[in-house]
Amino acid sequence: MLRFALALIAVSLAAQDSVFFQKPYLQLGDRPKLSSDEGLDLMWLGHDRDVAWTVRYRVGASWRKAGVKELRRVAVDGTAPHRVFSASLNKLKPGMRFTYTIAAAGKPVFEGGAVARKGANTDSHFVVFGDCAADTAGQRAVANQAYKENPDYIFITGDIVYSKGRVSEYQQKFWPVYNAEKADPLAGAPLLRSTLFTGVIGNHDSQPQPDFAAAADLFGFYRYWSLPLNGPALSVGGKNVPQFKGNEEAQKSFLASAPNYPRMANYSFDYGSVHWTVIDSNPYVDFMDPAFQEWLRNDLKAGARAKWRFVAFHHPPFNSSKAHFKEQRVRVLSKIFEEGKADLVLSGHVHNYQRSFPMTFEVEPGFELTGHSEVPGKWTLGKGPIYIVTGAGGAGLYNPEQNGDPSSYQSFTEKFVSDTHSFTVIDASAKTLKVRQVSAAGKELDSFTLTR
Numbered sequence: 088m089l090r091f092a093l094a095l096i097a098v099s100l101a102a103q104d105s106v107f108f109q110k111p112y113l114q115l116g117d118r119p120k121l122s123s124d125e126g127l128d129l130m131w132l133g134h135d136r137d138v139a140w141t142v143r144y145r146v147g148a149s150w151r152k153a154g155v156k157e158l159r160r161v162a163v164d165g166t167a168p169h170r171v172f173s174a175s176l177n178k179l180k181p182g183m184r185f186t187y188t189i190a191a192a193g194k195p196v197f198e199g200g201a202v203a204r205k206g207a208n209t210d211s212h213f214v215v216f217g218d219c220a221a222d223t224a225g226q227r228a229v230a231n232q233a234y235k236e237n238p239d240y241i242f243i244t245g246d247i248v249y250s251k252g253r254v255s256e257y258q259q260k261f262w263p264v265y266n267a268e269k270a271d272p273l274a275g276a277p278l279l280r281s282t283l284f285t286g287v288i289g290n291h292d293s294q295p296q297p298d299f300a301a302a303a304d305l306f307g308f309y310r311y312w313s314l315p316l317n318g319p320a321l322s323v324g325g326k327n328v329p330q331f332k333g334n335e336e337a338q339k340s341f342l343a344s345a346p347n348y349p350r351m352a353n354y355s356f357d358y359g360s361v362h363w364t365v366i367d368s369n370p371y372v373d374f375m376d377p378a379f380q381e382w383l384r385n386d387l388k389a390g391a392r393a394k395w396r397f398v399a400f401h402h403p404p405f406n407s408s409k410a411h412f413k414e415q416r417v418r419v420l421s422k423i424f425e426e427g428k429a430d431l432v433l434s435g436h437v438h439n440y441q442r443s444f445p446m447t448f449e450v451e452p453g454f455e456l457t458g459h460s461e462v463p464g465k466w467t468l469g470k471g472p473i474y475i476v477t478g479a480g481g482a483g484l485y486n487p488e489q490n491g492d493p494s495s496y497q498s499f500t501e502k503f504v505s506d507t508h509s510f511t512v513i514d515a516s517a518k519t520l521k522v523r524q525v526s527a528a529g530k531e532l533d534s535f536t537l538t539r
């Protein structure tokens with residue numbers, strides 16, 4: 088008993104002694120396009136004190152030094168004040184493994200490694216899941232299994248952190264699981280330090296009327312993530328963005344420290360042979376807004392140079408679950424996805440796995456979109472994008488009773504798995520796109536291949 092108590096004290100001292108508030112993680116930064124000089128942002132959270140940080144990284148045989156920037160101080164109720172740091176690792180060769188070292192006051196405190204983004208003609212292997220950081224056994228098991236896949240990167244289809252994407256919730260549910268010290272189905276995995284994370288906001292990361300009086304530490308996404316800033320121009324309090332309320336001091340403090348709000352809600356990027364178009368599908372976005380539609384059309388058109396085109400957002404337009412069944416607003420964009428020749432449309436929100444047949448959709452003539460609503464129309468199966476719901480990343484599963492009951496599915500659904508947590512694994516090469524759905528226990532639940 089005494090040994091156990093001493094061990095606990097030792098563990099807690101070690102945690103206090105750590106120079107990190109949260110250990111390193113990798114972000115794409117504002118780098119939408121592939122380049123012969125690749126780069127990634129190495130980020131971490133430090134305590135609220137001055138530390139002389141240095142970052143070195145090895146490219147081939149030579150070590151380089153990266154400048155360290157303090158991006159912001161996060162001082163919100165409920166979490167100790169801390170600082171967000173970033174070092175831009177530039178001049179990486181596409182697809183090349185590199186190592187990095189972080190030192191504090193000259194003393195090495197962390198070593199890690201990762202792979203630079205892969206070039207246009209290189210095979211890539213990556214993982215997609217959503218609805219994840221809910222502090223559940225399923226979340227930890229999915230993280231562990233995803234780590235075993237050794238993905239080049241991970242894309243999260245929204246509802247990244249429950250239940251409001253708060254700083255305190257990142258502390259409890261995000262960092263400890265996705266940056267666990269070792270891979271363990273009961274704990275998580277050391278993913279963030281070794282694997283690029285990308286993703287999109289869901290309704291739990293960004294509410295229509297965020298109330299800063301109820302929670303001053305909202306929008307962990309904009310405080311911690313660093314993604315491309317090539318989406319449509321948006322302004323604070325304007326169109327297609329949340330309308331803040333309560334605690335104006337907290338609002339001001341958030342805005343002052345989050346220059347990427349709200350621009351980072353939509354963006355696009357390339358990785359290997361895939362072009363990703365990423366959009367905020369929350370109900371405050373007017374999908375009929377000409378500027379929004381124009382950006383989406385143009386982005387998909389620009390993505391034509393890639394072999395494969397994905398569109399990703401949180402709310403699935405085609406869903407056979409009883410849960411969220413009426414939330415079909417994104418269907419009004421399906422024509423744009425079709426014209427843009429999207430191969431896959433990836434969503435979350437519904438906590439299970441669903442795959443549609445390749446399909447097109449015709450919105451009922453005269454229909455007008457108002458609020459969060461059903462969108463009537465006609466689907467035709469056989470050609471067009473495949474719609475995937477991959478929202479089984481950790482939060483409580485939806486409609487397990489529909490598993491194995493095809494009579495409860497819409498006719499566009501080809502595969503439906505709602506009795507286990509799972510994630511999507513994709514292998515993209517120039518000629519084939521292999522997609523698998525894998526359970527948290529490592530069992531293959533679905534598999535299909537597209538060829539060019």
Ligand SMILES: [Fe+2]
Nearest residue numbers: 246289290436
């Ligand atoms: Fe959701």
